[in-house]
Amino acid sequence: MITLRPRFACRRYALATVMILAFPYLEAQMLLADPGSEAPLAGRLVFFGHREGDEEPHVARIISMQPDGSDQRLELKFDRPIHGGRVAPDGRTLAFNARTSEPVDGVIRSAGLWVREPGQEARMVAEDAWLCGWHPSGKELLAYRMSGERYENFGINVQTGEVRPLELPDGSAVQTWSPDGRTLVVIAMNPQRTHDDPTRGKYPLRQLYLWDVESKQQQLFTDPEHDCIWPAYAPDGKQIAYYLRRHTDRPWAFLAVADSDGANGRELAPADDVTEQIKIRPTGFPRWSPDGKEIAWLRTVDHRPAGELTFEVFFVSSDGRLTRRLPLDERYSWGHFDWVH
Numbered sequence: 001m002i003t004l005r006p007r008f009a010c011r012r013y014a015l016a017t018v019m020i021l022a023f024p025y026l027e028a029q030m031l032l033a034d035p036g037s038e039a040p041l042a043g044r045l046v047f048f049g050h051r052e053g054d055e056e057p058h059v060a061r062i063i064s065m066q067p068d069g070s071d072q073r074l075e076l077k078f079d080r081p082i083h084g085g086r087v088a089p090d091g092r093t094l095a096f097n098a099r100t101s102e103p104v105d106g107v108i109r110s111a112g113l114w115v116r117e118p119g120q121e122a123r124m125v126a127e128d129a130w131l132c133g134w135h136p137s138g139k140e141l142l143a144y145r146m147s148g149e150r151y152e153n154f155g156i157n158v159q160t161g162e163v164r165p166l167e168l169p170d171g172s173a174v175q176t177w178s179p180d181g182r183t184l185v186v187i188a189m190n191p192q193r194t195h196d197d198p199t200r201g202k203y204p205l206r207q208l209y210l211w212d213v214e215s216k217q218q219q220l221f222t223d224p225e226h227d228c229i230w231p232a233y234a235p236d237g238k239q240i241a242y243y244l245r246r247h248t249d250r251p252w253a254f255l256a257v258a259d260s261d262g263a264n265g266r267e268l269a270p271a272d273d274v275t276e277q278i279k280i281r282p283t284g285f286p287r288w289s290p291d292g293k294e295i296a297w298l299r300t301v302d303h304r305p306a307g308e309l310t311f312e313v314f315f316v317s318s319d320g321r322l323t324r325r326l327p328l329d330e331r332y333s334w335g336h337f338d339w340v341h
Helices: 026-030
Strands: 045-050 060-065 073-078 082-087 094-099 111-116 123-126 130-134 140-147 150-157 163-166 172-177 183-188 194-197 201-204 207-212 218-220 227-233 239-245 253-259 266-270 278-282 294-303 308-317 322-327
Touching: 060 082, 060 094, 073 094, 082 130, 094 130, 111 130, 111 140, 130 172, 140 172, 150 172, 172 227, 183 227, 207 227, 253 278, 253 294
Parallel strands: none
Antiparallel strands: 045 060, 045 082, 060 073, 082 094, 094 111, 111 123, 130 140, 140 150, 150 163, 172 183, 183 207, 194 201, 207 218, 227 239, 239 253, 253 266, 278 294, 294 308, 308 322
């Protein structure tokens, strides 16, 4: 498997009946409508993916669909592997990472950052930049790159390509903007802080903190005793969902949510499911529905012992119910996705 270079009070969980939404391969429904659609994306799920070892000239796809899996639509075909992306506040412009070099020891250390505006060809805006998101104005992209073991954080002007450095503490990487553009959520990698589990091995204890854009002051958002990553603001900016990994008893990994100042943190649902036959784990940032009533997360499903890897989206309502699961095209490796507001 190829690995992307880095780019949370407990209660009982009531799980609703899981509804599996099956659908045939996307290709048959999309009729290869190259180069893709430019219709508005509001309310849709947008997926960014590729096929490893594909000999076709367009190995990558950006596709969209309704949250129930219907009305699937090709948005873009691309000639190099895509590893995730975001949709701009205008609901039409796409930004995505595409591979610019081959993996080293299975790790992708850098990727180009591309933008596709309505009516235009996709264009590269940065040769080495991991995309985190859009500024609420739609004029700037938030990104970082690795320089040795150091993170360089910056904003990129979408039109000019001008880079605006963000002077964050060492060992920190930007993650997302608040909806009002006043706050950044940043991850502290904390390489010196780890948990050595006798059965699972050594795990990091990464933390999320809030960084005020104007004052440059920071505030710890998550519990320093646990590993916390992948933050996502609710549409109204009042809550943040994130991935929390405890190092105590099982279940030990959760989709969590807290108020935007870090108060009232709670676990919505277990994030992992491991048995002898299957291993399910989340991958990448959760995404909120436009009305803020649901949170969706992309998960990998490792079918044992054959090792076949598939992808699905699971949806959790704000009260922690698992409402449904949406399986994705098995032929593709899907990167970060978006739920367009």
